[in-house]
Amino acid sequence: MNIQLKIRDLFIATGGPHIVVVNKKDALQLGLHFGSRVRLKRKNYETIAIVDLSDSNYIVPEGYMGLFEETQLELRACDNDSVDVESVPLPMSVNFIKKKIRGKSLLPNELYSIIKDLVDNKLSEVEITYFVAGTYFHGLSLKETIELAKALVNTGQRLRLKGKYIMDKHSIGGVPGNRTTMIVVPIVSAAGLTIPKTSSRAITSPAGTADTMEVLAEVNLELPQMETVIAKTGACMVWGGSLNLAPADDKIIKVEYPLQLDAEGQMLASVMAKKYSVSATHVLIDIPVGPQVKVHSIKEAKKLRSKFVTIGKSLGMKIEVYVSDGRQPIGNGIGPALEARDVLYCLMNDRRAPRDLLEKSLIMAGRLLEMGKKAKKGKGKAMAEKLLKSKEAYKQMIHIIRAQGERATDPDKLKLGSHTYSVKASRKGKVRGINNYSISQVARSAGAPLDKGAGVDLHVRIGHVVKKGDKLFTVYAENSENLRRARHTISSSETIVIK
Amino acid sequence: MNIQLKIRDLFIATGGPHIVVVNKKDALQLGLHFGSRVRLKRKNYETIAIVDLSDSNYIVPEGYMGLFEETQLELRACDNDSVDVESVPLPMSVNFIKKKIRGKSLLPNELYSIIKDLVDNKLSEVEITYFVAGTYFHGLSLKETIELAKALVNTGQRLRLKGKYIMDKHSIGGVPGNRTTMIVVPIVSAAGLTIPKTSSRAITSPAGTADTMEVLAEVNLELPQMETVIAKTGACMVWGGSLNLAPADDKIIKVEYPLQLDAEGQMLASVMAKKYSVSATHVLIDIPVGPQVKVHSIKEAKKLRSKFVTIGKSLGMKIEVYVSDGRQPIGNGIGPALEARDVLYCLMNDRRAPRDLLEKSLIMAGRLLEMGKKAKKGKGKAMAEKLLKSKEAYKQMIHIIRAQGERATDPDKLKLGSHTYSVKASRKGKVRGINNYSISQVARSAGAPLDKGAGVDLHVRIGHVVKKGDKLFTVYAENSENLRRARHTISSSETIVIK
Structure with missing residues (x-):
């Protein structure tokens, strides 16, 4: 099926997969679906894009298709230009994702093809999600893991260093x-x-x-x-x-x-x-x-x-x-x-x-x-x-x-948060546990990592013996609001266990 | 973490999940991720949106966030207005999707919560994909299927008809x-x-x-x-x-x-x-x-x-x-x-x-x-x-x-394609098979369903005896280009088997 649609400039870039938005009614008639691939041609320029559908005439009216900057640049096209639209098969990598979803192992070239298309923005987020779900459900064999690692490296830049010991x-x-x-x-x-x-x-x-x-x-x-x-x-x-x-x-x-x-x-x-x-x-x-x-x-x-x-x-x-x-x-x-x-x-x-x-x-x-x-x-x-x-x-x-x-x-000159609060031992005893997760939450609610000077300074370790009133840790925050939040986090979880 | 970001109007509507686009650097510092939820507040208005990330300053510079029309309308906000951004927990439905992904059965209220959030555009496409992948991998019990059917109905309109026999x-x-x-x-x-x-x-x-x-x-x-x-x-x-x-x-x-x-x-x-x-x-x-x-x-x-x-x-x-x-x-x-x-x-x-x-x-x-x-x-x-x-x-x-x-x-007055082509038997014999899939492809390449008058008119059935030269089917197309395509489809597959 071959047809002409007019460009509706969406005035934004995706930075990700190359998407073209088609009105649902046009798509139904053209046999295009969410995730279909279309070849777009205008004069000597052409590119392949992934179809997304829009219900609403407000975004993309019938007879139009919405293009993001990347696709528009490739076609050297402006708003209202006509473009030839032709449905083309899905990339092979989608079939390989399907193969993994069905529980089969992937060959090196199949993994490479998935990762290469991923890097080249040729796969939609839904397709990438299925790949991840497939590897999560069925796992990756050691062989697949090795090939995946190679594909990850070979589809990017590499720091080339020579030497026996890097x-x-x-x-x-x-x-x-x-x-x-x-x-x-x-x-x-x-x-x-x-x-x-x-x-x-x-x-x-x-x-x-x-x-x-x-x-x-x-x-x-x-x-x-x-x-x-x-x-x-x-x-x-x-x-x-x-x-x-x-x-x-x-x-x-x-x-x-x-x-x-x-x-x-x-x-x-x-x-x-x-x-x-x-x-x-x-x-x-x-x-x-x-x-x-x-x-x-x-x-x-x-x-x-x-x-x-x-x-x-x-x-x-x-x-x-x-x-x-x-x-x-x-x-x-x-x-x-x-x-x-x-x-x-x-x-x-x-x-x-x-x-x-x-x-x-x-x-x-x-x-x-x-x-x-x-x-x-x-x-x-x-x-x-x-x-x-x-x-x-x-x-x-x-x-x-x-x-x-x-x-x-x-x-000694690093800027630490000027709003501080110290948590003290409520009883004497031995430190039996420090909850990694809770301590992290306290530091985060105090503003880390956004506020570089925020966080927690820990004064004890497991096994330390403390008296009632001994300082266990000090919270640093860059403003009073964040300190208040951190105190709230402290009050709602047990960070340090003393028995 | 609470911060102010300025609105960058993206001038389009998604028609789907409520998305807000945040610069990756801001997101890293705010502890926001792809799929995080944020509460956006401006004056008396507030709404919750799903975070998407942008690598590029061209789309959303640091200190800004890109809003689609729906979210902007809810906040009654304009380009460059400041909005309070606060990270909030994921909706419970995401945890239920995770539960299904891990192979556990879902309770009625859990299925309902997923479907309700789906209808209300509160789930991202990636999350919906995981739900589908989870039900694909682990299946749905009959009980879950029934509850899913109920949830599908109860989250939409319903045609209410009374009577013992509908x-x-x-x-x-x-x-x-x-x-x-x-x-x-x-x-x-x-x-x-x-x-x-x-x-x-x-x-x-x-x-x-x-x-x-x-x-x-x-x-x-x-x-x-x-x-x-x-x-x-x-x-x-x-x-x-x-x-x-x-x-x-x-x-x-x-x-x-x-x-x-x-x-x-x-x-x-x-x-x-x-x-x-x-x-x-x-x-x-x-x-x-x-x-x-x-x-x-x-x-x-x-x-x-x-x-x-x-x-x-x-x-x-x-x-x-x-x-x-x-x-x-x-x-x-x-x-x-x-x-x-x-x-x-x-x-x-x-x-x-x-x-x-x-x-x-x-x-x-x-x-x-x-x-x-x-x-x-x-x-x-x-x-x-x-x-x-x-x-x-x-x-x-x-x-x-x-x-x-x-x-x-x-x-007899329905408009059929005026460009026709008849496929004839290349030998005498009995019709042994008609390939549903190939016949459909021929009709589609002739222009159906977009061209209402396009398609295939079948003259034989399995078991019919034909002579060499008998018409097997006629293709209708609304223009010569589509007829050419249909003939190409015919030549590349066996639609009718005669033996």
Whole structure:
């Protein structure tokens, strides 16, 4: 069926799939449906778009079709221009999504075709959702996971680094304050190893590493700037979101978010793709275990480890896993500026450095130094401690901060929220539990991560003995309204259990 | 988190879910995600919208949010007005969708909450897709199907008719030319029974009953008009799409379409909801069985029958099922005007009436007359024949056509495509098969249902003996380009098998 429709300029861009809006009555007559593909032709220009339907004549009257900027630009067309509309078959990738929905495994070229079309905005959100639902219901085999990781990388930009030892690390999320990256990266790179670290911003937590690093330096770097920083310092700590590494991953995570589906295969592919896309060769993965984090038991952690190792092997990466304690927050500060202060205290050998954060960072840095053959087996942690004590790691941190664009380096001058409130022990006893989830909620309601100076400063850990009236934690907020909210959150949940 | 953003008027309406577009950077800082809900407040006005994200400053710069017309109207707001934005929890229905995705059964109030929010545009397309995927993967129990059907009806308008016998019929699709409705409804209502029939337009076929009826009369009636027609004639044959009966159904079918998921529970609920919404008490369901229709075996048909009957019982409807032959088209014409001609020939006792269409219609009308206690058990078909022979059914058809708005009634004056092409037997032999799917494709490529006069007129049936050169079917098109397309479709598939 071939017909002419007139363009109705919708005056906006989607930034996503290429959509054309057709009046439902025209669509019914043309045999077009929600999700049909049409080839649009005007003079020598043509493009393919995905059909959306409109009930209302107010948006798109009969005889017209609504175009977003992207499609209009491709056709070099203006409002009221006529365009030839022809129905064309769905892309093959839609059939592959259907195959997965029906429970069949996908071949490498099939996965690639889905991810490629996803990146090229050729799939609708509904189709992407079906892909995610299919992988959630039927899972991904290890083979599929590996191919998905490859497809995620091969459809985006890649940081090309040469060398036998390109180090990287990753923490499975869920532990507040877990800012080891900002201590590990300076130590490892101070030893001469390359470590091109990309990090995320907070999604549901009070701060991601990118949010915390942003207190000290610019993190919204593009790929060439990232390369320059690495060339200068051997390292970087940037936000992964402004690079074009594994761009399909973000689109997948986007449709996973609304139902918070936790598809393991997808997560494995996503993590490994991010490492593979920066040319990492040796990767240490931190899997915290605890009741309020992603992984609840050592057994689960071990299963996950074996999958990471296998996938790593097929992508040419050596993976080691550090199973860590995820029962409580790490460090004192929870919130960007408070966490950045902890990190600087650690790197400066300041007596106010939180021991747990320092210890965990030294263990992880040590493992990476061993993996990168800078230290002998069993000697990594000692070497890490030496690099820290000698201030070489601190100097390296300053070096990286300057290369990325310095914002602040003095831990005692970081701007913290001026509205504070301290929670005190209502009885004497031993701290039996700290609820990761509740503490995060308190920090978020105080304004983190939007307000960099907002958050929680924790004064106790599990096992500490407290007297009635001892300060358990202090909330920082940048205004009284947010402090009020945080207090409300505190009153409605048990953050710290004393018995 | 509470913040102010400025409105950027997007100058279009969605007609669907209430969406607000937020810049990705603002969203990250506000802890908002794709699918988050925000309460928007301006002066005394407030509304809740679903967050979509934009990467680009071109669409929505930082500090702004893009509003579609619906949301803007609710806030009585203009471009550049400031609005308070506050994150609020997801509606409960999203949790129920998640519950279904995880394989749990839904309670009546949970299904209702999903369908209600769907109708009220409170769910995003991605969330609706997960609901459909969940019901596809895990199925719907009979209990859930019944509750879904109720929810579909209770969230829309309903045609309220009183009476012990409100008749209805439905055919499971897939058989080209199967226009029994337009013969059955006049017969049944000529006998004094009420039969308020709503029909669909073609989705993938060359004509739906609404498309064919539209050749003879108006079918885009609204509920009050439909009521008037029924009051006058005891019957109607209108397009279901312009009424607001079970409106959620269309939204579900919309997201089912892209992957052509065939979820049985969804189909059962959808069919039964449509009958329930017109107050039907007695329903005859035609289940054609054949290799190229939805149901492939008698066994499958019987399973489906028992489900229909059970669901009907709980909704207070008596259901009977007619398992019919779906191996080949019914009637000669395939395409709106050609089918309408067959229907009129049947009602007029014209010798050109296709016997198979007439016979099937008489059987079905007879069953309905028996169900409606107008005929004794086993005497329905004879009564139907009498009503046809006496022209009472024909007069009733004219009555209905006039009540709905007459377009045409003379079968020999219906406008058929003037470009024709006849396919002839390439050998002598017996007709062994007619491919429903290919025949439909030929009719569609000739222009049906958009061109009412386009389609296929079939001259043979399975079992007929033909000589080489005998005409098998004639294609009608309204222009030479479409005829060329139809000939191309014919050349690339085997429509009629002669051996």
